[in-house]
Amino acid sequence: MTVHLLGIDGMDRARIEELLELTDTFDEIGRRPIPRVPALRGKTVATLFFEDSTRTRLSFDAAAKRLSADTLNFAAGASSLSKGESLRDTVDVIASYGVDALVVRHPMAGTPHRIADWTDAAVVNAGDGRHEHPTQALLDAYTLRQHRGALDGMQVAIVGDIRHSRVARSNVLAFSMLGADVTLVAPATLLPDSVAGWPVRVVHDLDAVLPGLDACYLLRMQRERITEGLIPSIREYVAGYGLDAGRAARLPKDALILHPGPTNRGVEISAEVAADPRSVILDQVVNGVSVRMAVLFLLLGSGLDHEPAADGEVAE
Amino acid sequence: MAERERRQTPPYGGVFVAHARIMDADDMARALRRMAHEVIERNHGLDQVVVVGLQTGGVPLAGRLADALEEIDGIRPPVGSLDVALHRDDIGLRPVVPEAATEIPVDLDNRIVVLVDDVLFTGRTIRAALDAACDFGRPRSIQLAVMVDRGHRELPIRPDYVGKNLPTRRDEVVDVHLEGVDLGVMQK
Numbered sequence A: 001m002t003v004h005l006l007g008i009d010g011m012d013r014a015r016i017e018e019l020l021e022l023t024d025t026f027d028e029i030g031r032r033p034i035p036r037v038p039a040l041r042g043k044t045v046a047t048l049f050f051e052d053s054t055r056t057r058l059s060f061d062a063a064a065k066r067l068s069a070d071t072l073n074f075a076a077g078a079s080s081l082s083k084g085e086s087l088r089d090t091v092d093v094i095a096s097y098g099v100d101a102l103v104v105r106h107p108m109a110g111t112p113h114r115i116a117d118w119t120d121a122a123v124v125n126a127g128d129g130r131h132e133h134p135t136q137a138l139l140d141a142y143t144l145r146q147h148r149g150a151l152d153g154m155q156v157a158i159v160g161d162i163r164h165s166r167v168a169r170s171n172v173l174a175f176s177m178l179g180a181d182v183t184l185v186a187p188a189t190l191l192p193d194s195v196a197g198w199p200v201r202v203v204h205d206l207d208a209v210l211p212g213l214d215a216c217y218l219l220r221m222q223r224e225r226i227t228e229g230l231i232p233s234i235r236e237y238v239a240g241y242g243l244d245a246g247r248a249a250r251l252p253k254d255a256l257i258l259h260p261g262p263t264n265r266g267v268e269i270s271a272e273v274a275a276d277p278r279s280v281i282l283d284q285v286v287n288g289v290s291v292r293m294a295v296l297f298l299l300l301g302s303g304l305d306h307e308p309a310a311d312g313e314v315a316e
Numbered sequence B: 001m002a003e004r005e006r007r008q009t010p011p012y013g014g015v016f017v018a019h020a021r022i023m024d025a026d027d028m029a030r031a032l033r034r035m036a037h038e039v040i041e042r043n044h045g046l047d048q049v050v051v052v053g054l055q056t057g058g059v060p061l062a063g064r065l066a067d068a069l070e071e072i073d074g075i076r077p078p079v080g081s082l083d084v085a086l087h088r089d090d091i092g093l094r095p096v097v098p099e100a101a102t103e104i105p106v107d108l109d110n111r112i113v114v115l116v117d118d119v120l121f122t123g124r125t126i127r128a129a130l131d132a133a134c135d136f137g138r139p140r141s142i143q144l145a146v147m148v149d150r151g152h153r154e155l156p157i158r159p160d161y162v163g164k165n166l167p168t169r170r171d172e173v174v175d176v177h178l179e180g181v182d183l184g185v186m187q188k
Helices: A013-030 A055-066 A087-095 A111-118 A134-148 A166-177 A206-212 A234-241 A245-250 A281-300 B002-007 B025-043 B058-073 B124-136
Strands: A044-049 A070-075 A101-106 A122-128 A155-159 A181-185 A200-203 A215-218 A256-258 B015-024 B049-054 B079-082 B112-120 B141-149 B161-165 B173-177 B180-187
Touching (some): A013 A055, A013 A134, A013 A166, A044 A055, A044 A087, A055 A070, A055 A101, A055 A122, A055 A134, A070 A087, A087 A101, A101 A111, A111 A122, A122 A281, A134 A256, A134 A281, A155 A206, A200 A206, A206 A245, B015 B161, B015 B173, B025 B058, B025 B141, B025 B161, B049 B124, B058 B079, B112 B173, B124 B141, B141 B173
Parallel strands (some): A044 A070, A044 A101, A101 A122, A155 A181, A155 A215, A181 A200, A215 A256, B049 B079, B049 B112, B112 B141, B141 B161
Antiparallel strands (some): B015 B180, B173 B180
């Protein structure tokens, strides 16, 4: 049976915690003089990105290489897609190179799930439309856990363009599964049509919640939202929701500041705050590789997908 | 690594049923003291010596070997631990999940590394450990200390310091713990 990672939805607390514990091992490997183990020797990991990405793609590539897997990289812009090849054909071609895992990013929600039906390879969702971005949520949860030991009872605000954010969706699920209290902070136009069933509190006033936060998670603000009429101007958005030095001063002294990147300095976060000692944005980047190593190892190397050996011999 | 296997899910795990006590706590303490003397004799002291226990069974023994070395020579060598799960050659063939800490306290360049494990069996764990240790530098030499050598080697690997040579059947299990060494079988 092939195991996939398609979303935080479908995972439970025990599974997430198992993954975060496993990440500790890979974090230690990352700090070795030679940060490489032969765990996935002979396996091939392909990244299929139908959308631009820097850190997600690079960190999956680095994670696979640190596990000694071979990597294949597919980018939509430089491919036969521009010659009219269908998604199905593209996937079949890549799978025929003997790929053990496919890391997929696509602008349409549900694409990784479709691909999982078509192939024997393990599929990892690296972002599908506005739906989910599970490895981002896992690395964010790992970063919080690294600084606080556990997420239980933590007050976490997710601030910004919730409506268009797959990061918000996955993070709400992961953080609340791990016991954190999540508050969404955004103007009404940047919230989903309904948050019914989401385990969250919704507020529109960032200043009101700042003093009670353990962590403030800022989402990337895109300029297209102005032309879509969702915000009047960037300046107005910054005035209400940008984390600048003044607002950061009202956060508790030990609060954590997170951002999935890439940051718009001066919009959702000021340059000064990004460099604040409470900012763990660079930790998130480093942890991204460790978490993705844990995910790839769990899917391809841990033997989870194998029947136990028939002779049942105890290996020494 | 009997301790690790016991916690694996069936059929790797099961309940360990002892047939015979091979060594008691005093026997183990005497063996460790003798092995410590041999380490010092072989290396003309403890200069550059690092003791590294293999997770999980070798780690407490590494600490006790270092205690014995300190008692004899007055110097406690650096002690580390190594989890070789990700260097094993049977990854993907059976569940292998790293679960214990690797901590190498010093750069291993030019050091004399004494690997410590509880039981030497097929030699595959040691092969993985040799690989893993070399990711932390280029040791001058690597030596192997085990409490029990039970035979059945599948690779050209031999120990330098042995607590006890114990002929066994392949299907038997050797369990090394604080109070001694037992020989038995796993029952499902």
